[in-house]
Amino acid sequence: MSCLLPGMELDRATIGLVAEAERIARQLSVEHVVVASGVPAELLQHATRQADRVVVLPTKEPGDYQIEPCLAALHTVGAELKPRLVLLGQDTYSQEIAPRLAHRLQGCSIGDAQRIEIRDEKIHVTRGVYGGKAIAVVRANVEPAVVWTRSRAFAAEPERSAACQVEHHEGGTDDSSGSEIIERSREAASGVRLEDAQVIVSGGRGLGGPEPFAELGELAKSMKAEVAASRAACDAGWVSPSLQIGQTGKKVAPELYLAIAISGASQHLMGIADAKVVAAINTDADAPIFRHCQFGLVEDFRKVIGPLKEQIEESNG
Numbered sequence: 249m250s251c252l253l254p255g256m257e258l259d260r261a262t263i264g265l266v267a268e269a270e271r272i273a274r275q276l277s278v279e280h281v282v283v284a285s286g287v288p289a290e291l292l293q294h295a296t297r298q299a300d301r302v303v304v305l306p307t308k309e310p311g312d313y314q315i316e317p318c319l320a321a322l323h324t325v326g327a328e329l330k331p332r333l334v335l336l337g338q339d340t341y342s343q344e345i346a347p348r349l350a351h352r353l354q355g356c357s358i359g360d361a362q363r364i365e366i367r368d369e370k371i372h373v374t375r376g377v378y379g380g381k382a383i384a385v386v387r388a389n390v391e392p393a394v395v396w397t398r399s400r401a402f403a404a405e406p407e408r409s410a411a412c413q414v415e416h417h418e419g420g421t422d423d424s425s426g427s428e429i430i431e432r433s434r435e436a437a438s439g440v441r442l443e444d445a446q447v448i449v450s451g452g453r454g455l456g457g458p459e460p461f462a463e464l465g466e467l468a469k470s471m472k473a474e475v476a477a478s479r480a481a482c483d484a485g486w487v488s489p490s491l492q493i494g495q496t497g498k499k500v501a502p503e504l505y506l507a508i509a510i511s512g513a514s515q516h517l518m519g520i521a522d523a524k525v526v527a528a529i530n531t532d533a534d535a536p537i538f539r540h541c542q543f544g545l546v547e548d549f550r551k552v553i554g555p556l557k558e559q560i561e562e563s564n565g
């Protein structure tokens with residue numbers, strides 16, 4: 249069973265998630281059921297080409313979305329279907345739902361999955377530990393294994409053509425909410441999602457304030473890149489928390505990650521473990537980031553950003 253929750257889109261990460269659930273279902277010789285709540289029509293349509301069944305849960309307006317009713321509905325569907333594996337994404341809802349759903353279904357919860365295998369009929373999940381410094385393979389001794397997956401961990405596979413049944417479910421039996429939304433604010437979204445970005449320019453505490461982030465934005469524009477940040481820069485209020493990369497932020501997999509004035513704490517590195525190339529600019533030659541990058545420049549960012557932007561613009565024509 250794979251779960252598509254509000255906020256998920258028809259992007260590489262979600263396509264990979266559904267494809268992985270389909271692959272595992274074939275290996276276990278069980279049905280692949282996609283349970284969807286409040287997702288775009290094109291994603292639902294994609295799911296019908298990848299699953300035996302799609303179960304659509306009732307949804308409220310996206311702004312009214314709350315964990316409890318969704319959890320209750322997933323619990324009801326899960327209790328009916330008795331899945332061996334429940335796959336969730338990397339978004340905040342999925343991460344919050346995974347352990348709670350595992351508890352209600354009396355299964356186990358495993359986070360940050362990078363690979364899922366069936367060995368001796370048991371579900372084994374490969375995940376990073378110690379801030380991504382080591383890899384652990386975890387065996388699910390009780391089922392269902394409720395697993396949230398690392399963004400873009402799985403490759404998309406060819407769609408299958410078998411007929412798929414779409415059912416509308418009435419929802420959960422207990423949607424009493426222990427919490428209530430008391431305020432809503434909408435953040436203007438622009439550009440590509442960080443999880444899908446090919447190039448990321450990221451700034452840290454060493455930038456010294458919010459102003460240099462405007463300069464970083466200009467550099468990013470010239471590189472057709474997205475701007476991100478370390479937790480220190482987000483916590484200082486210089487940029488939105490939605491830009492945070494790392495263990496408690498977003499996990500990204502760009503072709504190039506340019507870390508400017510970021511020391512390279514293990515929690516930050518965890519978010520960029522899947523970056524193809526990491527480049528860093530830092531005044532401290534001993535900064536840990538230099539042990540984790542392919543290209544490093546020991547220099548004050550103020551001397552680099554302007555000339556770098558000019559050169560890129562020149563070569564762009």
Ligand SMILES: Cc1cc2nc3c(=O)[nH]c(=O)nc-3n(C[C@H](O)[C@H](O)[C@H](O)COP(=O)(O)OP(=O)(O)OC[C@H]3O[C@@H](n4cnc5c(N)ncnc54)[C@H](O)[C@@H]3O)c2cc1C
Nearest residue numbers: 452453454478479480494495496497509511516531532549
């Ligand atoms: C449970 C937990 C979860 C965490 N999750 C995250 C997370 O998800 N993401 C995250 O980022 N952090 C996370 N952290 C925090 C993490 O441990 C670090 O504190 C944080 O990453 C440091 O951010 P930074 O590199 O921007 O700042 P610093 O470590 O202060 O580094 C600033 C760097 O800027 C350099 N510098 C200073 N001036 C200049 C200049 N003029 N030009 C160039 N370089 C300069 C310095 O040499 C230094 O290396 C977490 C911590 C905990 C305990």
